[in-house]
Amino acid sequence: MNHPIFLPGATLGVMGGGQLGRMFVQAAQAMGYVTVVLDPDDNSPAGLISHHHISTDYADAKGLSQLMQRCAAITTEFENVPAHALTTLSATLSIAPSAQCVAIAQDRITEKDHLKRSGVPTAPYAVIETVDHLSDVPDNLLPGILKTARLGYDGKGQVRVTTRVELASAWDALNRVPCVLEKMLPLAMECSVIVARAHNGECVHYWPQRNRHRDGILAITQAYYENVPAALAHQAIEATKRIAKELNYVGVLCVEYFVLQEGSPEYAALGALVVNEMAPRPHNSGHYTIDACDVSQFELQVRTLAGLPLVQPRQHSAAVMLNLLGDVWLNASSDAATSSTPPWAKVLALQGVHLHLYGKLQARKGRKMGHLTVTAPTASQAHATALEAARCLGIEAF
Ligand SMILES: Nc1ncnc2c1ncn2[C@@H]1O[C@H](COP(=O)(O)OP(=O)(O)O)[C@@H](O)[C@H]1O
Ligand SMILES: [Mg+2]
Known part of the structure; x- marks a missing residue:
C-alpha cells in the first residue's frame, strides 16, 4: 500500500508536551510544518513553542477531536499516553508509532514477550501478579530487580532485592501491582x-x-x-x-x-x-x-x-x-x-x-x-x- 506523503506546510501533531515533544516541534517547524501539541500542562515545554497547544487531558474526547481536525498525522513523545487515545486518533488519521506498538512498549510483560519473539535474549525474569507467583520464583533470579510492569521511568517503580523476604516486602511496597522480577546481571x-x-x-x-x-x-x-x-x-x-x-x-x-x-x-x-x-x-x-x-x-x-x-x-x-x-x-x-x-x-x-x-x-x-x-x-x-x-x-x- 502506498502511504500518503504530507509535505511541509501540512500540520503535524504530537501527544505530550515534554522535552521530546519540544524537540520534535523544533524539527518539524524547521522543515516548514505547522505543529499542534496536546498536553494538559499550560506551560509544557513543547506547548510553549508550538503553533497550537490543546491543553486537555490525553483521553479527553474534545481535545482528541480538536487534534484530529487540525492534523494530517500524529505522533507521540512518551509511551504512557493512553493507547486507547491513539486508537481513537488512528480511526481517521496517520499515527506513528501505532497504538498497538505503543501498547506493547507500555507494559514490561508484553514488551518482554515481544523481545523474546524477536529472538533477542532478555534478562531471565518472572512475572509477579499473584502471591503464588512470588513463591514460584526460582532461586536463580535472586539477587534481582523488581520492576512495575507499567509506568516506570528513570529508575522509578524499581526495587533491588536479594532475598525472598525482601522480594515479598518490595512487592507490598509497590502495592502489589503487576511486576516483573529480573535477575541482576553483571x-x-x-x-x-x-x-x-x-x-x-x-x-x-x-x-x-x-x-x-x-x-x-x-x-x-x-x-x-x-x-x-x-x-x-x-x-x-x-x-x-x-x-x-x-x-x-x-x-x-x-x-x-x-x-x-x-x-x-x-x-x-x-x-x-x-x-x-x-x-x-x-x-x-x-x-x-x-x-x-x-x-x-x-x-x-x-x-x-x-x-x-x-x-x-x-x-x-x-x-x-x-x-x-x-x-x-x-x-x-x-x-x-x-x-x-x-x-x-x-x-x-x-x-x-x-x-x-x-x-x-x-x-x-x-x-x-x-x-x-x-x-x-x-x-x-x-x-x-x-x-x-x-x-x-x-x-x-x-
Ligand atoms: N536486570 C538488570 N541487571 C542489572 N542492572 C539493571 C537491570 N535492570 C535494570 N538495571 C539498571 O537500572 C537501570 C534502569 O532500569 P530500566 O529497566 O532501564 O528502567 P527505566 O525504565 O527506569 O529506564 C538500567 O539502565 C540499569 O542500569
Ligand atoms: Mg531504561
Whole structure:
C-alpha cells in the first residue's frame, strides 16, 4: 500500500508536551510544518513553542477531536499516553508509532514477550501478579530487580532485592501491582540503538551510543565509534532492526541493551548482548544526534510520520551528552533550598558546547531541565571538554 506523503506546510501533531515533544516541534517547524501539541500542562515545554497547544487531558474526547481536525498525522513523545487515545486518533488519521506498538512498549510483560519473539535474549525474569507467583520464583533470579510492569521511568517503580523476604516486602511496597522480577546481571556497560523505520519497511540507524546512569537517571551518553566493539555494535543494530520489523513499527524506536561482563556465568548463558527495554519514540540517549549528526532523531521522527524519504544519518563529530538535571540549578545557588542560574557563559566559552534548555519553569532535584552536547573531532577531545563543562556546573565527574 502506498502511504500518503504530507509535505511541509501540512500540520503535524504530537501527544505530550515534554522535552521530546519540544524537540520534535523544533524539527518539524524547521522543515516548514505547522505543529499542534496536546498536553494538559499550560506551560509544557513543547506547548510553549508550538503553533497550537490543546491543553486537555490525553483521553479527553474534545481535545482528541480538536487534534484530529487540525492534523494530517500524529505522533507521540512518551509511551504512557493512553493507547486507547491513539486508537481513537488512528480511526481517521496517520499515527506513528501505532497504538498497538505503543501498547506493547507500555507494559514490561508484553514488551518482554515481544523481545523474546524477536529472538533477542532478555534478562531471565518472572512475572509477579499473584502471591503464588512470588513463591514460584526460582532461586536463580535472586539477587534481582523488581520492576512495575507499567509506568516506570528513570529508575522509578524499581526495587533491588536479594532475598525472598525482601522480594515479598518490595512487592507490598509497590502495592502489589503487576511486576516483573529480573535477575541482576553483571554489566560491562550499557548502550542503546536508535532506528527509524518507514511505512515501506525501510530502516535507518545510528551507531550504538554508550549510556551511564546515576540514581537510575541517564547522566551521560558517549557517542563515538570506538565506544562499542564493531562486532557487538553490528549485532545490536541488527537486533534493533529485527525488533522494529517484528512490530511492523513505523517511527523512531530506541532499544536499550546491557553488555555483560565476559567470563561471568550470565555471559556464558546469554552471550554478550542482552536487551533491556525499548522506547517507542526518540530517546534521551539520542539527543546528541541534533548536534553531532547530519540528520537528528527528531528529523527522522518527522520524516517517518510525514511519509518522507529516510536517509541513513551520518555522524560528523564525536559527541558527549550531559543531562542537565535540576540539581545543576540547585548547585549554582549558595543555599541548597533555592535555585540560581548556572554559569552558562563559562560553559559556552568551551569549544564545541551546544546548550539545550527545555523552558521548564521550576528546577527540582532529578528533573530533566536540559542537556548539553559537546562535539569534537575526536573522542578524547569531546571527553575532555565534557569533563570541563561538568566541573563548571558542579556535575559529579564521570
Ligand atoms: N536486570 C538488570 N541487571 C542489572 N542492572 C539493571 C537491570 N535492570 C535494570 N538495571 C539498571 O537500572 C537501570 C534502569 O532500569 P530500566 O529497566 O532501564 O528502567 P527505566 O525504565 O527506569 O529506564 C538500567 O539502565 C540499569 O542500569
Ligand atoms: Mg531504561
